[in-house]
Amino acid sequence: MKQRFLNSKSAYISIILFGIVSLMGDVVYEGARGIVPSYLEFLGASAVIVGLVGGLGDFLGYALRLVSGFLADTTRAYWFFIFLGYGLIVSIPLLGFSTSLEIAIILVLLERLGKAFRSPARDTVLSVISKGVGAGKAFGIHELLDQTGAIAGPLIVTTLMFSSGNNYRYAFTFLLIPFLGLLIALVCTYKKIRAKAIIEARKAEEKKENLSKPFYTYIFAVLLNTSGLIPYTLILYKASMILPTQEEWIVPLIYLLIQGVDASVALLAGYAYDKFGIKVLLAPFLLSLFPPLLTVGGTELLTLIIASMFFGLVLGMQESIYRAAVSDLTPISIRGTAYGIFNTAYGVGFLISGGIYGLLMDFNAPFTVTLLLVVVVQTAAVIALLHASSASGKQA
Numbered sequence: 001m002k003q004r005f006l007n008s009k010s011a012y013i014s015i016i017l018f019g020i021v022s023l024m025g026d027v028v029y030e031g032a033r034g035i036v037p038s039y040l041e042f043l044g045a046s047a048v049i050v051g052l053v054g055g056l057g058d059f060l061g062y063a064l065r066l067v068s069g070f071l072a073d074t075t076r077a078y079w080f081f082i083f084l085g086y087g088l089i090v091s092i093p094l095l096g097f098s099t100s101l102e103i104a105i106i107l108v109l110l111e112r113l114g115k116a117f118r119s120p121a122r123d124t125v126l127s128v129i130s131k132g133v134g135a136g137k138a139f140g141i142h143e144l145l146d147q148t149g150a151i152a153g154p155l156i157v158t159t160l161m162f163s164s165g166n167n168y169r170y171a172f173t174f175l176l177i178p179f180l181g182l183l184i185a186l187v188c189t190y191k192k193i194r195a196k197a198i199i200e201a202r203k204a205e206e207k208k209e210n211l212s213k214p215f216y217t218y219i220f221a222v223l224l225n226t227s228g229l230i231p232y233t234l235i236l237y238k239a240s241m242i243l244p245t246q247e248e249w250i251v252p253l254i255y256l257l258i259q260g261v262d263a264s265v266a267l268l269a270g271y272a273y274d275k276f277g278i279k280v281l282l283a284p285f286l287l288s289l290f291p292p293l294l295t296v297g298g299t300e301l302l303t304l305i306i307a308s309m310f311f312g313l314v315l316g317m318q319e320s321i322y323r324a325a326v327s328d329l330t331p332i333s334i335r336g337t338a339y340g341i342f343n344t345a346y347g348v349g350f351l352i353s354g355g356i357y358g359l360l361m362d363f364n365a366p367f368t369v370t371l372l373l374v375v376v377v378q379t380a381a382v383i384a385l386l387h388a389s390s391a392s393g394k395q396a
Contacts (some may be wrong), residue, residue, distance in 0.1 A: 011193065015126070018142055020145060021086065022225045023145045023146060024178045027148030027149045027156065028089050028153065029151055030154060040053065048168050051063055056109065058388070061115040062348070063092065065116045067116075068081055072336035073335070078121040078336065079194065086186055087114070093173060093176040093179055095172040096172030097169075119339065120343065123327075127324075130327070134270070134273075135325075136270035136272070136321055139319075143320040144264075146269045148318070151191045156174075203342040212330075212392075215326075217244075217387050220345075224286055226318075226348075226351075228373070229288040229353055230291050230295050232258055234357055234361065237361075239304045250301070252298060262316040270324065272318050279330075283317065292353075293370060295365045328392070329388070344363050
């Protein structure tokens, strides 16, 4: 069978289309993220229930990617998982029609399941169509558009809540509009690149390949890196503790700052990765030293704002070139599995860091403890990254 590859122009169009899909998706679920906890409370949920739903949703959203990635590779049904995953975002607009707490919880968890279903398959197809363009640029463009939606979504929902007098039903139902835009963009993307993905998958079926030692070393490096990086939630928590009650409206603005920095750095990082290779990841690994030190040791709002900017820089690279590196370290035949492993390690890392830094903050541990922890963990992460780079043969 004659192989057909997307030319550079078609590849960029396809990458942008995928980015628009993610943009519209982020408008919906990132936009709703800020009001889902208060909506569950409005329906009668206790603080424990809200916390458990959030934690369980994030856990499912990461842990099940390992399963969905394996199934996508086994069945070659990458587009099925992509359509299923994005389709489940409809759970968010459907919250506007729910008056039962139990149904609302199910819908919130379904949206997180959708994230788990689509991510490995989408990243696999995205890595395929980036051939000849550069994985770094592809994931950088995708992350730029994705984060544009992550910024626009909360702003839209905030405006809707303000203009409607905090009418949850109105805000959630309105999100059907961007969801329909998501479906249209997804169908256009599928029609544009389905042949490319199918041909690559068929070619991959001819080979029986395994994940390499450099890949697992890289995954270990990512696990260490995220385990040593304080989650943004604790940066926001510290800010809310410092600010007086009447100024807590500043907290969501700090979150928007993180998203804005994330979006601005993703594309630049992608170009740097394509030029210099995996060792570019040394930059975010080293930058990961600053958010925990500034947050745990900070007592002023300005310090936390600087911490959030550093976190945004790291996050923008995690969401772009960390993913690009996976495509360079793995064969296409098992890349869905590889992305599932990568995302699971990423989620576990932040679960660990959230627990550790949360305890350090609750017990007012000496700053030297945080300093020692951060330096040791990130040094180990850098050593593992350099080993993976050397073993894979990538040149800086």
